Amino acid sequence: MTIPTERPSWAPGSDGYYGEFGGSFTPEVLHETLAELRGAFDEAWRDPEFWNSYVSMMASYAGRPTPVTYCENLTRRFGGARIYVKREDLNHTGAHKANNVMGQGLLVQRMGKKRVIAETGAGQHGVATATMAARLGLECTIYMGEEDIARQHPNVFWMKQLGAEVVAVTEGTRTLKDAVNACLRDWAESMDDTHYVLGTACGPHPFPQMVTYFQSIIGQEARVQMQALTGGLPNRVYACVGGGSNASGIFAGFLDDPEVELIGVEAGGKGIETGQHASRLAGGQGRPGIAQGYKTVFLQNDEGVMQDTYSVAAGLDYIGIGPLLADLHQRGRARFESVTDAEVVAALRLTIQNEGIIPALESSHAFAAAFREASSLSSDQTILINQSGRGDKDIFTVADALDDDDWKSFIRRKSAEYGE
């Protein structure tokens, strides 16, 4: 594993900009806190021992390196490129989120802070943060939109069992973007002893850089594994994109390989034309703007008011996108596609039934786009899909998406039992 102390191609300029995106736009009260964080992170990433301690903890606690699986049945079915999957679902807590939170946890220990706060949409980042806090002995508060709490209650159950306080955000649209704002507000009062574990590669500098640094472990591993398995690099790499941390992480391993095409897959929801989606880059509906501490492409109206977003996958239901990805899009280094909820559910079924692998609904977006394109490639070409998380832990959401009658009658029976 290479220690990313040299300036990698995914690092921003010194002012936190990736091309024209990124930067730091926060209330003045956070100025010194962000300066402190930038200082601590700069010091940590120049210290080889820090990366080594991170890799070592991920190996002993989180199950890294995660494998790359060849999907022979799906490959045969599509009759084109050979399909490989990077298995971030096999991380402890079931998603790539563990990479980022454990890394930030180590940084919190270095900084001597005692409490962490985080926002969560689908709940996976909240569960990962609560797990890290339990492991490292930190106090933990998780902000979650009331709407998301309603649709992701099993994750709320686990966060509470792990000792976290879960705060329901009742403001605005009561989803992820409101939880982000609530978290920033908490931080503006509590920064002396509290670190905000931002869950994705968004927000003010240095968060996009720091999250990509920890998630780059995915791409670094995957590059070596693909060479070992296939004797070369993949022709295409697919990753779903909400905020973009799993995509930034796997893309980081291949940015210096221009022959590898990078494809980010956004939530097409009910169809771009319906307005109910979260596609900022694919479809061209997003526009540059500045909110939540950084400049990127947002879904917003002509007057700069953010639009409501929609996806069957709560983790992709976000108005902005990581500034690294916005820049890769602008420079033409990455291509962005969107897939609809219906395509996602079909891809999920196919993957379960043909390979015995259960991707999260978020990850199923990457599978759906890859399936759409696999047969147009030849059998001597390879594609790599990043499975950012596992679907079985989101059983309520997945069961809803699959619309399974047996499951519904089970829930009715269970509910009747509780009612007695």
Place this chain on the structure above:
Amino acid sequence: MSDTTSLSAHLGARLEKKPLLLMTHLVVGYPSLDANWAMLEAMDAAGVDVVELQMPFSEPIADGPSFVKANHEAIQAGTSWQDYFDLAARASAAFGFELLFMGYYNSVYAMGAERFCARLAEAGMKGFIVPDLPPEEAAELNAAARTHGLDPVLIMTPTNTQERLAELGRHASGFVYCAARKGVTGRQTDLSEGVAAFLERCREATSVPLGLGFGIRTAEDVRGLRGMADLAIIGTAGLDAWVAGGPEGYRQFLESLVAETL
């Protein structure tokens, strides 16, 4: 080219007549544009000196729960830039106080710096407060502001180092908004806790007038600022007074505050 120190000059002239000025706030479109007009009439009748008109935004990260709700509901009600500037232009023609824009940078960015400043100036406004725009990102907007005689109002906070306060001081014009404590708007602030020392630090960093806001809620709080600050800033407490007491309660509340500035 207009007088670039217009806001400071206006505040200075008022400060010659009384020891402390009062700035109040409203979110345009909340609870309604008609209610906004009634609020402005009450402010003018009471003798308020400066008014912040907040353009509602979907991600108001520096605001507390009352204003977050107000922003959200104003947007739901369809409040637009046109509504905003109509209200501002009518108010600046009708009333004696100075008007400032308050809002978030994405609203400004979406309109463009030059057009934003031109429209503010046309509506008779004197400056703007954009809490999520740090001075190092504000060069283009500040240049446009100078051409239109507008003052960008910066915020200083107790968490700032003296070095940062000095940096903010170098960019300051109009007045400086000193945030009395950490956090967002809307919570009570204990003015005995280090506020005087903080204002001293701000005073070292700039010669423009100092306003103090965040958690100033009562006439007693305003009285406590005499001799410490030049401008008392009331935000959330005004909104709360309107919600609790209606137009009459609101008018009495403002009068009780202004009485402490005379």
